[in-house]
Amino acid sequence: MGFFKQKKNQPVQEKVIREDKMPPHQSTASLEKNIQYMKEELRNSTDLKIRLLPGNKQALVYLDDITDPDKMQRYIFEPLLKTDGDIKKIKDREENDDLNKAVSSLLAGKAVYMIEGNATFYLFNVQQNVTRAITEPVNEKVIKGSHDGFNEDIKQNINLIRRRIQHRSLTIKKLTVGDYTESEIALVYVEGIVNPGVVKELEKRVKNISNDSLLSAGAFSEYIEDRTYSIFPQFLSTERPDKTVSQLMEGRIAILFANNPTCLIAPVTFYAFYQSPDDYNTRWLVATYLRFIRLFSFILAITLPSFYIAVVGFHFEVIPEALISPVLGSIRDIAYPPIVEAILMVIVIELIRESGIRLPSPIGSTIGIVGGLVIGDAIVTAGLVSNLMVIVIALTSLASFVVPSNEMSDSLRILTFPLIILSSVLGFIGIAFGLLMVLIHLCRVESLGLSYFTPIQFRDLKDTIIRVPQFLMKRRPEQLASPRPYKSNELSDEND
Amino acid sequence: MTKSDTKQKITLSQLAYIFIQSQIGVDILNLPTVLHREVGADGWISLLIGGVISIFFVLMIVHISRCFPGEGLFDIMKSIFGKTLGSVAGFGYYVYFLVVAIYLLTSFGELINEWLLPETPILVLYALMLICAVYTISGGLTLIAKVFTFFAVILFLISVLFLFGFVDAKFIYMLPIGQASFSDYIEGIRVTLYSLSSYVLLLLFLPYAQGSYKKQTRTLVGANLIVIFFYLYTVIVSFAHFGSDQIDHVSQPVLYMLRTADSVIITRIDIFVLSLWTVFAMTAFAAYLYGAERAFAKIPKSKKKMLNVYTAAIIVLAVSYWSGLNEKNFRVIIDFQDKITEYFTVLIPILLFLLSFLRRKDKKKEAVQ
Numbered sequence: 015m016g017f018f019k020q021k022k023n024q025p026v027q028e029k030v031i032r033e034d035k036m037p038p039h040q041s042t043a044s045l046e047k048n049i050q051y052m053k054e055e056l057r058n059s060t061d062l063k064i065r066l067l068p069g070n071k072q073a074l075v076y077l078d079d080i081t082d083p084d085k086m087q088r089y090i091f092e093p094l095l096k097t098d099g100d101i102k103k104i105k106d107r108e109e110n111d112d113l114n115k116a117v118s119s120l121l122a123g124k125a126v127y128m129i130e131g132n133a134t135f136y137l138f139n140v141q142q143n144v145t146r147a148i149t150e151p152v153n154e155k156v157i158k159g160s161h162d163g164f165n166e167d168i169k170q171n172i173n174l175i176r177r178r179i180q181h182r183s184l185t186i187k188k189l190t191v192g193d194y195t196e197s198e199i200a201l202v203y204v205e206g207i208v209n210p211g212v213v214k215e216l217e218k219r220v221k222n223i224s225n226d227s228l229l230s231a232g233a234f235s236e237y238i239e240d241r242t243y244s245i246f247p248q249f250l251s252t253e254r255p256d257k258t259v260s261q262l263m264e265g266r267i268a269i270l271f272a273n274n275p276t277c278l279i280a281p282v283t284f285y286a287f288y289q290s291p292d293d294y295n296t297r298w299l300v301a302t303y304l305r306f307i308r309l310f311s312f313i314l315a316i317t318l319p320s321f322y323i324a325v326v327g328f329h330f331e332v333i334p335e336a337l338i339s340p341v342l343g344s345i346r347d348i349a350y351p352p353i354v355e356a357i358l359m360v361i362v363i364e365l366i367r368e369s370g371i372r373l374p375s376p377i378g379s380t381i382g383i384v385g386g387l388v389i390g391d392a393i394v395t396a397g398l399v400s401n402l403m404v405i406v407i408a409l410t411s412l413a414s415f416v417v418p419s420n421e422m423s424d425s426l427r428i429l430t431f432p433l434i435i436l437s438s439v440l441g442f443i444g445i446a447f448g449l450l451m452v453l454i455h456l457c458r459v460e461s462l463g464l465s466y467f468t469p470i471q472f473r474d475l476k477d478t479i480i481r482v483p484q485f486l487m488k489r490r491p492e493q494l495a496s497p498r499p500y501k502s503n504e505l506s507d508e509n510d
Numbered sequence: 511m512t513k514s515d516t517k518q519k520i521t522l523s524q525l526a527y528i529f530i531q532s533q534i535g536v537d538i539l540n541l542p543t544v545l546h547r548e549v550g551a552d553g554w555i556s557l558l559i560g561g562v563i564s565i566f567f568v569l570m571i572v573h574i575s576r577c578f579p580g581e582g583l584f585d586i587m588k589s590i591f592g593k594t595l596g597s598v599a600g601f602g603y604y605v606y607f608l609v610v611a612i613y614l615l616t617s618f619g620e621l622i623n624e625w626l627l628p629e630t631p632i633l634v635l636y637a638l639m640l641i642c643a644v645y646t647i648s649g650g651l652t653l654i655a656k657v658f659t660f661f662a663v664i665l666f667l668i669s670v671l672f673l674f675g676f677v678d679a680k681f682i683y684m685l686p687i688g689q690a691s692f693s694d695y696i697e698g699i700r701v702t703l704y705s706l707s708s709y710v711l712l713l714l715f716l717p718y719a720q721g722s723y724k725k726q727t728r729t730l731v732g733a734n735l736i737v738i739f740f741y742l743y744t745v746i747v748s749f750a751h752f753g754s755d756q757i758d759h760v761s762q763p764v765l766y767m768l769r770t771a772d773s774v775i776i777t778r779i780d781i782f783v784l785s786l787w788t789v790f791a792m793t794a795f796a797a798y799l800y801g802a803e804r805a806f807a808k809i810p811k812s813k814k815k816m817l818n819v820y821t822a823a824i825i826v827l828a829v830s831y832w833s834g835l836n837e838k839n840f841r842v843i844i845d846f847q848d849k850i851t852e853y854f855t856v857l858i859p860i861l862l863f864l865l866s867f868l869r870r871k872d873k874k875k876e877a878v879q
Binding site (some may be wrong): 328329331332333334335439440441442443445446447450451453454455457458465467468 | 622626627630634635638639641642645646649653656657660661774775776777778781782784785786788789792
């Protein structure tokens with residue numbers, strides 16, 4: 015296997031040490047030397063400010079852009095005036111003599127106070143908080159229910175969860191990932207409800223991540239997913255605290271990221287992508303009806319174009335008699351075979367969608383009108399695509415947008431392509447084989463070691479395809495193997 | 511037992527679904543015609559008798575498995591027949607499973623070629639079928655169990671669609687009862703028993719199944735009853751729909767029956783049913799391919815599981831292609847299958863059952879404990 019053994023020519027790479035694992039570097043009594051060391055370690059960055067205090071015996075070192083001048087005034091200078099310049103009398107200070115620790119504190123937004131002739135220095139937290147107001151997530155709006163959402167500040171996000179679950183068993187475990195970025199992530203779960211094996215597995219996977227940076231929830235999920243090559247998302251992502259909390263109470267784990275409003279939820283099943291917080295806020299019959307609509311939309315989204323192509327290309331006899339002449343009339347004058355039509359139309363819709371995302375909303379709606387009405391009409395009159403195909407593809411993309419989860423809807427849109435190809439080659443049998451493969455694959459996928467797509471059992475029906483009234487949902491999902499399988503104390507010994 | 515074996519447990523309901531799905535293959539579409547040719551209007555009676563006999567076989571199989579706890583078909587044969595003879599029998603089963611898989615594949619290809627895709631090269635269908643089956647098997651027992659369980663919905667769906675057959679049904683076609691001769695009945699029972707013969711596969715799944723012996727028996731007999739009722743339902747619908755004059759001339763009576771059925775939204779329900787039937791064909795095929803893979807794993811002590819699956823798949827594909835070339839080759843396969851089926855589905859199970867009383871291992875273990 016010499017073909018693969020070309021590692022010899024690889025460049026030798028220096029190993030990066032994470033900030034929290036830096037070996038200690040003893041500070042000296044000389045102020046100048048200490049400052050010099052810090053300057054070098056920070057690569058002479060210009061935002062490193064060194065403020066020499068009167069007398070040039072003391073210095074305050076900080077990174078200008080991530081510290082708050084107000085806080086510095088309040089926490090350092092004002093108390094300093096009160097205590098006549100004696101730093102040791104100020105409360106809220108940390109003492110240290112490891113210069114590397116000083117550097118990493120600087121990076122975290124702290125100010126370092128140093129005194130000539132003293133190896134000990136003092137750290138003050140004067141970090142500037144940049145937070146966005148709590149707003150409703152744009153991509154997960156609901157009609158009824160709470161309208162708050164996560165933002166980029168992980169503390170605020172945890173606050174939103176803690177406020178909803180006021181119990182001591184809500185556990186938060188913070189870990190850092192990324193050798194350069196040291197991104198903070200928090201695993202949130204309710205001890206006693208969550209399956210401890212799953213938590214262990216997740217922690218193990220997180221600790222195995224080795225990378226310079228971890229910037230997004232999506233990238234993170236690719237590191238710890240069971241099947242990265244699968245088309246289906248194995249983590250549910252949400253920006254809604256209410257959704258997160260309801261999943262936590264089912265016995266799942268939420269993963270929060272610093273500087274990222276997205277929260278990942280695992281382990282999930284396929285059905286979780288079809289549940290919306292709205293479902294639990296409306297009457298159960300209405301919610302069940304909506305679930306049916308979504309299930310129908312799932313089937314529609316992946317099979318409608320291929321079904322149409324199969325009917326037109328192979329099984330014309332399936333169409334009822336009265337419909338044959340309108341269908342024939344619509345496709346007779348089209349130059350291209352149905353598969354080309356379908357792919358053309360899908361591309362048009364994807365273009366409209368993609369361009370709509372990038373543009374600001376006032377122009378975005380214009381694009382929708384231009385794309386939908388003008389192109390849709392013109393493409394038919396030009397004879398490129400048949401009337402029916404426009405209807406079919408438009409319905410398909412509408413159906414794919416019904417899915418409450420964004421990434422699942424993307425997956426569905428990609429899934430239509432292989433089915434289109436199979437159906438244009440083999441007709442219904444092609445669709446049957448395609449769906450068979452998809453379903454076998456779904457049965458194969460796991461989310462954190464638990465099955466992703468369980469065959470529907472009668473008991474699990476209650477919150478998957480239909481939603482029964484709350485008081486009937488006595489059990490937590492079977493799949494999670496929760497140590498507390500029932501949702502309330504009284505019902506524990508009752509069988510359902 | 512190794513660690514992976516203990517991990518792969520299947521629940522009782524999964525066991526039942528595996529049994530159901532491995533029994534319903536492509537055969538059932540032809541069964542009414544075949545039965546009618548053999549027994550005449552009394553075909554359904556011989557089906558019923560054959561069904562009852564198959565239940566006895568299921569009971570025997572469960573008993574054999576109980577006598578050798580934790581052992582699959584091939585280990586049991588080695589324990590009973592001794593090492594050499596057991597290995598020979600194991601190889602025999604390898605061939606048998608492969609032949610059944612080939613038969614299922616070719617008859618599915620034939621069916622689709624005849625009904626839906628006359629122009630498509632049959633090899634494409636074989637390849638797709640193999641890909642699906644190999645993908646299922648490669649996931650191990652748990653995946654097989656899950657997939658088979660999931661697709662059980664389709665049995666229900668198809669049963670409902672068959673109701674269309676009752677629209678023009680005349681039950682007077684079933685009369686008079688008891689016209690066929692004794693030898694005709696025997697022939698009909700034989701045909702029935704062969705089409706219900708996947709109980710042999712149960713010996714592969716039973717060691718991994720949860721639940722007590724009693725529960726397993728109950729579940730499997732229940733599953734067998736479901737299949738027998740489905741068969742009976744199919745046969746009676748087609749007999750009542752077509753009548754004695756026509757049924758001998760239509761090879762897939764159920765499909766013809768649905769072809770003429772009129773529904774409001776779509777015409778030609780038969781096409782949908784055929785597409786759905788792909789699932790049954792696939793699951794039955796996958797079950798036998800799994801059997802072949804297990805058998806092969808025991809003979810040369812091959813450790814690489816996927817290699818076994820691929821070898822089995824390639825053999826199946828090659829032979830299926832060869833048999834699809836012309837009618838003569840196809841007959842060779844069918845004749846060969848007819849010849850060996852009796853040994854592997856009737857004689858060896860009975861022999862195993864009788865000998866299992868002598869060499870049972872469960873009693874010994876209890877004595878040691």
